[in-house]
């Protein structure tokens with residue numbers, strides 16, 4: 001359903017600082033795939049999700065979603081069918097607005113530019129219902145400004161906002177990394193629940209190898225802007241952290257030697 | 267005499283309060299430091315004055331002036347969102363252009379309205395209230411502005427406007443084009459400012475090409491006073507609070523004049539008030555971190 005063809009992203013093209021964050025990435029995501037993505041710092045994981053979300057123009061390559069080429073579609077339009085949760089709990093909500101006001105914007109996703117009331121009785125009911133499903137007691141705090149919520153509560157809210165109108169694709173970028181371990185587990189469980197209940201196709205970046213193995217049906221490993229490992233189904237089920245580390249070290253070294261080879265050629 | 271002074275300050279404060287609300291929309295809600303204001307307030311006065319001496323109905327000129335302000339906002343929005351010119355510079359460019367445009371509209375630097383009927387001559391309340399004629403008319407306009415704005419901010423579009431200044435990333439992830447929202451905010455804000463200008467021109471009985479200088483600072487001063495009094499937590503109260511801020515600001519200006527300052531000192535005094543407020547740490551922390559007028 002989602003296809004990345006030869007996707008390349010170089011930041012600061014034609015400057016001394018040019019960074020090749022993605023190099024000719026090909027990826028085909030199937031309907032209902034729940035993909036976890038791992039890789040070292042600067043491997044290009046966030047850049048991969050940002051490319052899909054349309055945060056910037058690609059250097060080259062195409063992105064096809066449900067047979068539509070969305071390569072040139074602006075970020076805000078893609079948001080109609082892409083849900084996102086960021087690492088920073090401050091990114092996904094409007095802190096000066098209340099819980100209800102934030103959620104109403106998510107419910108109004110496709111009609112947000114109209115002059116109708118943003119909240120009405122019916123909507124308030126729906127908002128309460130959705131909030132009680134995440135079991136944080138937020139349904140009784142509709143008029144609390146989001147800036148007064150904890151990081152975990154905000155991430156739960158952002159997750160709800162990203163999925164309340166079911167997206168075709170959900171992009172999670174280390175969305176539990178800024179939380180304490182106990183809260184991270186809670187948010188992970190909530191994520192799992194929402195994704196499996198609604199069968200949302202998901203790409204999730206994580207630095208936690210255990211999570212990467214436990215969650216989802218498919219795992220990608222990235223290094224130096226490339227997908228270096230792709231495993232799914234039963235093979236993934238059978239993998240252990242040691243396998244992952246082994247593969248990572250092997251590929252990493254290969255990359256290293258390749259780099260050296262290129263250098264010595266020059 | 268004393269009561270007269272109070273009523274005049276009140277009336278001026280109310281009229282300028284509409285401008286201050288425009289400033290609040292851009293600076294606070296939209297987080298866009300829009301300097302168009304100095305030009306669009308004069309634009310409002312210029313359009314109304316020119317129309318009035320041409321013979322149009324003064325009330326009609328209010329509407330046309332408001333509309334003209336919206337166009338000024340559109341231009342600033344265009345410069346910023348389509349040509350990617352920084353917010354400050356976009357506003358300054360429009361403001362500078364408006365100086366020439368306002369002169370064109372008026373045909374000369376000053377249009378006196380003493381021998382023409384304004385809205386204040388047309389609006390007549392019978393009985394013993396007639397001495398408060400002007401005040402009541404001004405109150406009515408302010409009330410309409412307040413109610414319209416508060417209702418607007420409760421719509422979906424109003425929510426989008428509030429969120430855009432707060433967290434544009436979130437707004438885009440809600441499938442909203444933040445550029446359009448900025449444009450809409452600038453249009454609304456400058457419409458209010460020009461409406462205020464139109465009222466000022468008719469109230470004081472003339473439009474003058476330099477009447478807009480320092481407007482932005484006066485607007486900010488009113489916003490800040492309003493926020494200190496009302497607090498920033500009660501969103502729907504802060505909007506009437508700014509009107510109160512504006513009234514208090516005009517009151518203190520009148521007071522300064524009475525205590526012997528020259529009219530030409532007022533801009534300096536206002537700037538000092540704003541500097542004082544922005545640099546006082548206690549008040550600053552009270553206002554929170556959203557004051558983008560200060561350098562980081």
Ligand SMILES: Nc1ncnc2c1ncn2[C@@H]1O[C@H](COP(=O)(O)OP(=O)(O)OP(=O)(O)O)[C@@H](O)[C@H]1O
Pocket residue numbers: 011012019020021039040041042043044045046047048
């Ligand atoms: N906006 C940007 N401008 C310039 N360079 C960037 C930008 N965003 C990312 N990069 C660079 O691109 C490379 C990939 O970054 P990316 O954020 O995708 O890594 P990541 O895999 O998400 O790393 P982490 O695990 O640390 O989040 C890095 O070298 C980074 O410095």
Ligand SMILES: [Mg+2]
Pocket residue numbers: 045046047173
């Ligand atoms: Mg990252």
